[in-house]
Amino acid sequence: MTVTIVGAQLGDEGKGGIVDLFGEPADVVARYQGGDNAGHTVVHEGVEYKLSLVPSGAVRGKIGVLGNGCVVNPRTLFDELDTLADRDLDPDVRVARRAHVIFPYHRVLDGIEEDVKSETDDEVGTTGRGIGPTYEDKAGRRGLRIGDLTDEDVLRRKLEYVVPQKRALAEDVYGVDVGEEFDIDALFEEYREYGERLADEDMLVNAGDFLAERLDAGDNVIFEGAQGTLIDIDHGNYPYVTSSNPTAGGAATGTGLGPDVIGGGEIIGIVKAYLSRVGSGPMPTELAGVEGDTPGYEGNAGEREEALATEIREAGGEYGTVTGRPRRVGWLDMPILRHATRASGFSGLAVNHIDTLAGFDELKIGHSYTLDGEELLTIPATTEEWGHCEPNLRTFEGWDDADWEAVAADGYDALPANAQTYLDYISDELDTPIYAVGVGPGREQSVVRERPFE
Ligand code: IMP
Numbered sequence: 458m459t460v461t462i463v464g465a466q467l468g469d470e471g472k473g474g475i476v477d478l479f480g481e482p483a484d485v486v487a488r489y490q491g492g493d494n495a496g497h498t499v500v501h502e503g504v505e506y507k508l509s510l511v512p513s514g515a516v517r518g519k520i521g522v523l524g525n526g527c528v529v530n531p532r533t534l535f536d537e538l539d540t541l542a543d544r545d546l547d548p549d550v551r552v553a554r555r556a557h558v559i560f561p562y563h564r565v566l567d568g569i570e571e572d573v574k575s576e577t578d579d580e581v582g583t584t585g586r587g588i589g590p591t592y593e594d595k596a597g598r599r600g601l602r603i604g605d606l607t608d609e610d611v612l613r614r615k616l617e618y619v620v621p622q623k624r625a626l627a628e629d630v631y632g633v634d635v636g637e638e639f640d641i642d643a644l645f646e647e648y649r650e651y652g653e654r655l656a657d658e659d660m661l662v663n664a665g666d667f668l669a670e671r672l673d674a675g676d677n678v679i680f681e682g683a684q685g686t687l688i689d690i691d692h693g694n695y696p697y698v699t700s701s702n703p704t705a706g707g708a709a710t711g712t713g714l715g716p717d718v719i720g721g722g723e724i725i726g727i728v729k730a731y732l733s734r735v736g737s738g739p740m741p742t743e744l745a746g747v748e749g750d751t752p753g754y755e756g757n758a759g760e761r762e763e764a765l766a767t768e769i770r771e772a773g774g775e776y777g778t779v780t781g782r783p784r785r786v787g788w789l790d791m792p793i794l795r796h797a798t799r800a801s802g803f804s805g806l807a808v809n810h811i812d813t814l815a816g817f818d819e820l821k822i823g824h825s826y827t828l829d830g831e832e833l834l835t836i837p838a839t840t841e842e843w844g845h846c847e848p849n850l851r852t853f854e855g856w857d858d859a860d861w862e863a864v865a866a867d868g869y870d871a872l873p874a875n876a877q878t879y880l881d882y883i884s885d886e887l888d889t890p891i892y893a894v895g896v897g898p899g900r901e902q903s904v905v906r907e908r909p910f911e
Contacts, residue, residue, distance in 0.1 A: 459678045459722030460909045461708045464685030465797040467734050469784075470727040471809035473497045473513060476681055477900050478807075478893060479725070482910040484676035486514030487522035487668060488683065489711030490701035492559055492591070493533040494584040495683035504544060511537045512681055515548035520671075524664045525555035526701060526711020528591040529603060531651035532561075552655060553664035554604030555713075557595045558648070561638035562623045563587030569631050581697055582736035592690075592700035594619070603661065606652025609645075616641050616648075665713020672718070677910050680708040680719065686797035694840055697738045705801035723909040725892060726803035728794060728883070730810045733775050734785040739844040742787040742823035744769070750785055752844065765817075773813040788850065790823040791886055795835045798887045805907060808883065809895030811876055812902075817855040820879065823848035824886075853879050861896035865904050869894070872904060 460479060464470045480486065488495075493509040499516050500506075506516065510533050515521030523529055529552055541548060564587035574580040583589060594600035599619050605611045624639045637643045655661050672678060684703045687693045692704050701707065705724045709716045734740050737750055745766035746754035758766075766786050769775070775784040797803070814820055826833045826846035837843050856873035864871045872880070872894065884891050894904040 458910065459672070459680060459718060461680040461682065461705050461719055461722065461724045461801075463682040463705050463724065463726055463797075463801045463803070464703060465726040465728045465794055465801075465803070465806075466685050466732060466790075467687045468685040469733055469735070470685060470729045471807075471895055472682065472727045474809070474895065474898070474900065474903070475725065475727050475807045475893065476513065476679060478903050478905070479909055480514050480517075480519070480679050482677050482908075483514060483519055483679045485520045485522060485668065485671050485678045486512040486681055487524050487664070487678060487712055488512055488527055488681050489524045489708045490526045490703055491683040491699060492528040492586060492588055493530050494586045494588045494699060501546070506541065508537055510534050511541070511548055511550055514679065514681075515550050516541065516546060519549075521548060521550040522662065522664060522668065522712075523550070523552045523556055524668075524712040525553040526707055527553070527556045528559050528588060528595075528701075529556045530559035530586065531606070531648065531655075535651065535654065550660060551662040551664075551667060552603050552660050553713075554602065554661050555664065556603045557591055557600045558603055558606065559587045559591045560601070560644060560648070561587075562620065562627075562635075563590040563594070565633075565635060565638050566590040566623065566627065569627060569633055573631065578737075583699075589700045601648075603655065606648050607656050607661070608652075609649055612649060612652065613641075613645055616644055620644065663713070668712055668714055672714075680712065682707070686800060687793060689800070692796070692800045694738050694843065697736070697840070704797075720802065723804045724801055725805045725807055725909060726794075726797055726801060726889070728789075728806055728808045729773075730789060730808055730814055730879075731769055731773070732787045732790050732793070733773070734787070735777065735782075739840060739846070740785055740787055740790075741792075741826055741843070741846045741848040742790045742821075742850070743785055744787050747783050747785045768817075769813065772816075773810055788821045788823050788848070789883070790848070791883075792823065792826055792834060792836045792846075794883070794887055798889060799835070803887070803889050805892040805909060806884065806887065806889050807893040807895065807903075808880060808891055811872070811880070811894050812858070812861050812896045814876075814879075815856055815858040815873075819855050820853045821850040822853060822879075822882065824851045825849045851882075853882070859896075861902055865896055865902050869904050869906050872896075 512521035
């Protein structure tokens with residue numbers, strides 16, 4: 458059977474922990490979108506690995522697949538594989554021949570466009586990994602696919618077509634001098650070798666065929682969505698989005714399996730019990746604000762709200778992993794979750810960070826919005842309208858800190874009664890059962906009600 462894991466909010470919901478928790482019986486972990494813009498830390502036998510392409514399950518002996526919907530930077534892929542090999546780990550990673558290749562010029566162009574947009578404060582805040590420019594080339598039918606790296610004639614012909622266009626874009630449109638990232642011969646040599654290595658190491662697959670065979674043979678497969686619903690290119694907060702579909706439909710188009718396969722399995726929405734956001738854009742339930750990120754922030758949210766925001770930020774560790782920048786925090790936002798539940802058809806939920814919210818007298822949840830005098834239960838389609846939404850907050854009684862490991866061991870009924878009320882409200886509003894509740898960062902710090910593979 459299959460289990461698809463999707464972030465229900467803005468990324469950073471704790472998807473990795475849930476893949477770990479539910480993934481034990483899985484034989485294959487497949488990614489269906491995105492590239493090395495995702496990041497996860499895997500601890501294996503006491504050693505910590507930071508990975509962005511190799512699925513974490515592959516370090517634990519499962520087959521990792523990068524599906525056709527992914528964009529793959531072979532430099533990153535082989536860097537990660539070589540680092541793991543240095544530690545005597547030899548993960549079995551397969552790459553779809555139909556996946557698109559991120560070239561060095563994509564990264565350069567990603568950076569140039571962000572710089573230009575930043576002059577008018579319009580930058581997206583991308584990860585700079587060349588994700589958007591690579592998907593642009595895919596849609597523009599000028600991209601190179603992983604399978605092209607194994608055919609020298611095709612590789613050279615395609616590079617000769619596309620690289621001069623990219624060079625002209627950088628130099629003539631943006632006025633930027635470029636280097637060997639745009640050198641056809643250098644690119645040909647380096648990427649031809651990647652093609653050879655992919656073939657020699659038997660890493661190339663037709664993803665749909667490969668996965669269908671494994672499912673026919675009775676394997677369990679996890680589809681691991683990266684990023685989150687509100688960063689989806691179609692269903693997210695455009696243009697502050699990534700260039701792929703993290704929502705569950707992406708698991709079909711991004712692997713070559715039918716929607717019946719994805720929908721016939723479980724689709725789990727991962728929810729953080731409050732909301733956090735990196736960078737700019739609307740956030741109606743935001744508690745206080747972060748200078749430089751919150752639109753129109755003037756530090757005037759009021760002492761109580763500022764204190765609450767700081768407390769949740771500290772307790773939840775809501776600081777950028779790379780930059781250390783504070784993330785924006787706010788109350789749980791139900792319009793976002795209704796939108797995500799509809800877009801992906803969640804069959805179950807995992808709600809993380811219930812321990813982070815412990816110790817408050819009361820908590821709020823954004824039940825709906827008011828826009829132009831009307832109540833909205835889900836988010837409006839334009840970012841501008843979303844920015845004008847006022848949240849209608851409901852108040853919930855708080856719960857005390859607890860021995861969370863004991864709670865995890867004893868099950869759902871051991872959760873504080875007010876936490877259960879909070880969780881039951883979410884489940885009822887979304888008409889979706891809660892399969893797991895995160896009460897701490899470790900795998901054993903989860904209350905499990907339902908294991909989707911069992
Ligand atoms: P890109 O995916 O690098 O093009 O970045 C586009 C947007 O998606 C930016 O706002 C990024 O911060 C966001 N983003 C990309 N990957 C992740 C992720 O793994 N977690 C959270 N946000 C992400």
